[in-house]
Amino acid sequence: MQDNNDPVKHALPPTSGNAAQTENRADQRNAKPAPAPKGNAGKATGYSRRDFIGTVAKSAGVACIAAVALDQYIRTARATDAKALRPPGAINEEEFLSACVRCGLCVRACPYDTLKLATLGDPAALGTPFFIARESPCFMCADVPCAKACPTGALDRDIADIRDADMGVSVLVDHETCLNYKGMHCSICHRVCPIRNEAITLEKQTINGRAMIIPTVHSTKCTGCGTCEKHCVLEEAAIRVLPRSLGQGKAGRNAAGRPLTGHGQLKRDL
Amino acid sequence: MRMPFTRANIHAFAEWSTSEPRSYAATRRGWLFAHRIWLLRRLSQTLVLALFLVGPWYGIWLAKGNFASSEILGVLPLADPFIFAQSLFALHKPILLAVIGVATIVALYLLVGGRVYCSWVCPVNVVTDSAYWLRDKLGLTRDRKLDRRTRIWVLVGALLASFMTGTIAWEFLNPVSLLQRGIIFGIGAGWGIIAAVFMLDLFVTRRGWCSHLCPVGAFYGLIGAQSLVRVSALQRTACTDCGACFKACPEPHVIMPALKGKGTHLILSGDCTNCGACIDSCYVDVFQYGSRLSPKHAAPEAYINAPATPSRIPAAAAAAE
Numbered sequence A: 001m002q003d004n005n006d007p008v009k010h011a012l013p014p015t016s017g018n019a020a021q022t023e024n025r026a027d028q029r030n031a032k033p034a035p036a037p038k039g040n041a042g043k044a045t046g047y048s049r050r051d052f053i054g055t056v057a058k059s060a061g062v063a064c065i066a067a068v069a070l071d072q073y074i075r076t077a078r079a080t081d082a083k084a085l086r087p088p089g090a091i092n093e094e095e096f097l098s099a100c101v102r103c104g105l106c107v108r109a110c111p112y113d114t115l116k117l118a119t120l121g122d123p124a125a126l127g128t129p130f131f132i133a134r135e136s137p138c139f140m141c142a143d144v145p146c147a148k149a150c151p152t153g154a155l156d157r158d159i160a161d162i163r164d165a166d167m168g169v170s171v172l173v174d175h176e177t178c179l180n181y182k183g184m185h186c187s188i189c190h191r192v193c194p195i196r197n198e199a200i201t202l203e204k205q206t207i208n209g210r211a212m213i214i215p216t217v218h219s220t221k222c223t224g225c226g227t228c229e230k231h232c233v234l235e236e237a238a239i240r241v242l243p244r245s246l247g248q249g250k251a252g253r254n255a256a257g258r259p260l261t262g263h264g265q266l267k268r269d270l
Numbered sequence B: 001m002r003m004p005f006t007r008a009n010i011h012a013f014a015e016w017s018t019s020e021p022r023s024y025a026a027t028r029r030g031w032l033f034a035h036r037i038w039l040l041r042r043l044s045q046t047l048v049l050a051l052f053l054v055g056p057w058y059g060i061w062l063a064k065g066n067f068a069s070s071e072i073l074g075v076l077p078l079a080d081p082f083i084f085a086q087s088l089f090a091l092h093k094p095i096l097l098a099v100i101g102v103a104t105i106v107a108l109y110l111l112v113g114g115r116v117y118c119s120w121v122c123p124v125n126v127v128t129d130s131a132y133w134l135r136d137k138l139g140l141t142r143d144r145k146l147d148r149r150t151r152i153w154v155l156v157g158a159l160l161a162s163f164m165t166g167t168i169a170w171e172f173l174n175p176v177s178l179l180q181r182g183i184i185f186g187i188g189a190g191w192g193i194i195a196a197v198f199m200l201d202l203f204v205t206r207r208g209w210c211s212h213l214c215p216v217g218a219f220y221g222l223i224g225a226q227s228l229v230r231v232s233a234l235q236r237t238a239c240t241d242c243g244a245c246f247k248a249c250p251e252p253h254v255i256m257p258a259l260k261g262k263g264t265h266l267i268l269s270g271d272c273t274n275c276g277a278c279i280d281s282c283y284v285d286v287f288q289y290g291s292r293l294s295p296k297h298a299a300p301e302a303y304i305n306a307p308a309t310p311s312r313i314p315a316a317a318a319a320a321e
Helices: A007-011 A018-031 A040-045 A049-077 A093-099 A105-109 A145-149 A188-192 A227-231 B007-017 B020-029 B036-058 B081-089 B096-112 B116-121 B124-138 B150-165 B175-185 B191-204 B208-213 B215-224 B244-248 B252-260 B277-281 B301-305 B312-320
Strands: A129-132 A169-172 A200-207 A210-217 A239-242 B063-066 B069-072 B076-079 B229-232 B288-291
Touching: A049 B150, A105 A145, A105 B063, A105 B069, A169 A210, A188 A200, A188 A227, A227 A239, B020 B244, B020 B277, B036 B063, B036 B116, B036 B124, B036 B175, B036 B277, B063 B175, B069 B096, B076 B081, B076 B096, B081 B096, B081 B150, B081 B215, B096 B116, B096 B215, B116 B215, B124 B175, B124 B191, B124 B208, B150 B208, B150 B215, B175 B191, B191 B208, B244 B252, B244 B277
Parallel strands: none
Antiparallel strands: A169 A239, A200 A210, B063 B069, B069 B076, B229 B288
16 A cells, blocks of 8 residues: 555545645646646636647547457457357348347247357357257247347347248258268158258259259258258268358349349348 | 364454455454445345346246346346447347336436446456455555546447447457356356456556446446435545545545535445445445435535524525535
């Protein structure tokens, strides 16, 4: 407590003598720069216009530095890993981060402990809810309790049907390891799919002269729940849920400027 | 060695653990006197967290969610006004439930004080109070001066960044959210940021985080500047100038006008957290909790020392207004 820099001392009552010293120092500081402005306001408060402008400039500087630093940091920290999926009903990722307060009510509402709040080092922005399909998929509760629990609109509380959910899209990413492509009838992804025979169908194909049945995802039906990815029998899943921006192509326009139809229409546009 | 919890040992420990600012009151009025509000605060901080933890631990769902937004007993929504403000700056259109939750909290802060969150709820307060206590025990005096208004500009920066990025910007590193959410949902590697706050307060700046940098407290302080419940230096004539309250207070500048001024006895600065450290540490009972509406606390001294007649009390109230 012998420290002269201790703010406590400066705050002590005048009887201690320290306050007087502080005042003297303040006077010297104010006296050094050019004569104080003549305005009455300056004299009355002992706080010159120069001081005021200086303070405002410094403060604005601090605010701008804080804003820019935070902005730069967020641009790196906001990136959500492709394997981290948002709960059903999530609005698009850009808007999601303006709405989600990271309260975890969706996590509490999930009866399967699928959802988690990201901690530091998790593949989603700090504190936001996500799940990893390979660990625990979305079980597609008919009443969508997680979305209904959201207090901010980051998840659409009015989602009518879990089949409207758009957590991503399932893609058979690896033809080289998929057992069906080796001529086997694994088809586990097809059998576990909760949107049976609609989101994934088995299509007969002849490849190199051999008849095969190939699991085929229909993006307009798939909700991205990840049950197929969870149950793929390989050590690393050959079928995975990806964000739609990664998992789907999109046809552009032809040379005549007419839209090409039939490919890559986004689910939300249908 | 065989009897570590003898009465003498407990007394010795209590004496050793008492920080210097509280020792004035502790030696004269006892350890419990010097820590009575401190104990209540720690109890309050523990109970609020417990409210959220008995659900996941024992299946008793009193409160769901966390301090950012919650649902109490399945009906009452509560939501953090600072996060809400950032969300507005990020141009998110709020839904009614969020507005109700925020309005409830703002009303509460207007009643009991905005920064009551800081001292009675926030778990980071325990971290920074511990750092301050350890500073005292280790005799660390290094204090890199920061302007206490820095937090206001960090606050402005956070709102600007929310607008620039279209996100709730401060939540990407807010240690306050990180810790409370971490305790309720799991903290992972988040301990690092909390440790950094502790180190800042211990080695770099006295009361660095809560009293200089944290924009969350700054925001609640703006709300709470108008709040009803305030600490009152009602018995300021009894002050012995020992300085204990100034040393114990996390925002010492708030005390001076009420304690040494001639006007209202109430500490009116929004920076005051209503933590009651001044009440605990004053061995002559200068401070107590009071209300902005009470003529007794709001009135200048003359009215208090003069024998009050029933007709004069309303006049005193009017004078104070």
